[in-house]
Amino acid sequence: MMPDLNQVGEGQPQQEWQAIPEAPAIMVDHVSKWYGQVIGLNDVSLAISGGVTGVLGMNGAGKSTLLKIIVGRLRPSQGQIRLFGTDPFKNPAPYHRLGYVSESEKMYDWMTGLDFVTTLARLHGMTRDEAKERAEHVLDFVGLSDVGHKEIGKYSKGMRQRVKIAHALVNDPDLIVLDEPLQGCDPLARTTIMNVIRELGAMGKTILVTSHILSEIERITEQIVILHNGRLLALGNLHSIRELLDHIPHRILLRTPNPRELGRAVLPHPSIYGVRFPNPEELIIETNNLSDVHQDLPGMIVQSGVMVTAIENPDDNLESLLGYLIGGRS
């Protein structure tokens, strides 16, 4: 039988069990994972403690594999993984401090949201009453208190994601791992979930969240990990990476009824080296200093007197970022 890791008594500090207090929440040490001949993760090392970290990568980059290894669903083929100093595949003890939201859409559709969270809370050793109280609290936190008694099968995609987040928060974890929590959600649900994640980060939790959409992660955090083909491509502050990106060729797309006139107006700008007209209502500006152009563009548009209905940055996405980081290699 498992030892009572949470037992406290006289002469012992009245605090929850902690494996190794000084250990980072996540420590990934030269971890690789193979699926037969296919490499899912290739020699990844990182340590994360505190704050919100976004894991970015295209589909198949190894994001989910990394998260599954971190939460002990998969065993690394090589290397070591430590969650609060403990191997999560061998020992479920770190799960006391972990909340995990899987990318899987599968849930117990016959349960109500409240039942789902309450039942899983009881697996943390809570009494029925404690679990229900906590479940109501976290459902309120994610904005589902009014539909807690509805069957999950009748929830929208966004509500399902939020109830999954609620179940991950029910044990008040120190580390929350969210695998594509915004996937398939409508804009309102996305905003709500992003607010929840930001709030949790502000509360001092360590949060790891994956996405393949740069703008989503950007709205949540600046601290990112970029994976590509199973390898760790970059680790650090998104802002710094963006500054580097500013000085590589970029396109800005403007929708206007008079693209040629607007093109004539912006072409003299020293950072703009070309303009193109893909169709009669669009203008593409080519630049090698994105921030400069963005700073001056409103003034140039006003000065030209041409109406502009939309401004887009087609190169401001993960593909472009990856393209830059790998220097054209795939």
Next chain:
Amino acid sequence: MMQPTTPPTGPPKRKLSETVWTKLDRKATAIAEFTMRQYRKKRSTWAIGGVGLILIVIVLLFYIEAMSTGIESWDNDDDGMVDEDGSDWEVWQSDEFASRSVSGPMSDDDGDCMALDPFLRDDNDDGIDCNVVYIFNSKGELTSIEADPNVDEDPNESEFLEEAMHRSFIIGFGKFGYLFVLGMFIPMFLATGLIRGEQEAGTLHYLVGKPIARAEILMYRVLGFLGLAWPYFIGLITLSALVTGIFGPGDSIFRFSDLGIWFGVLIATFFTVMTYSIVFVTFGLVGPRFGYVAVFLLAVFELFMMLVGTAGSGSSVRVKALTSMSISFWGTEIINSTAWMVWGDYAFMNGQALLVGPYAEISLWAVWGTPFPTTSPVANFIISILVLTFVSALFVLMGQSAFKKRELN
């Protein structure tokens, strides 16, 4: 748009009075309850349970029909009279004549032996006129019956056969109906996917992602299944006991004497269902691709062993040793042992079938079981339970080992 309001406060700190057992109890109850609720929501559970109930009711209706129809006696000695030597049932059932070599003046009901010359009245040479000597071996089995002339020449077959069929029905129904058909097929259909089904449905990570050992999840899931299966069997066996108690042979309103054997059937079913469910869960875990094939092969093996065991049940130790490789064997041994304990005259009655003829012998022989592995029914009862518990524990360990290493992709 909903905005987070107040941060979660975390689970309440534990009190000193709480132990590891308190938390384990909570987790065990949570998973077992969850499993039961999950079963209740599945249509397959109701379908399989309903089919089981219908089968039992149909068999019981046949039993009621058989008992209501009765069995006609026949004129063994062709004297135009039937049953003139009766069955002496009450005397046979007394302790004095059970399980030991004994003689008694009890069977010349019509006095045709006593009408003979005195020197012709004691063919069996026991010094007593017009009686029957029952010869038992050291195991308590009736080996022969030596009757004086005109004694028991026309016993009451009707009374004997009804009793024999009634008892055979209970034991046979317990073994084939409850242990084999329902006892194996219900766990086969409902328990095999206890873990595997969750994995296939992509929901297992909700359970294993909690601070609870996978081995515990396995055990508590099985506990949840048993929490549903055992009451189901209690209901069916209670129904069977009521029907056979009310419609069984005898003058009393209810045959309370049979409750013991039904209790034995219940215990046997409990342990057999537990063992099968753990074995099937483990098969589902060890061989995710071929789990159902393994389960099917085991079912065929169990059926074969049960048929072999039944065919040779009264005979050699070699057959017993062979069939003891199966799970169902130990379940049937619990029923056999209970029969020996509850019906003290069971061996005696089997011997009496020699008097009545092959028809009666077959009715008992079909479900008859000599004690194994010892001659003590109590010891056999305990040994059978221990063997089933051991097999269950062994498969729990195998299942745990497979589950612990299982990656959840």
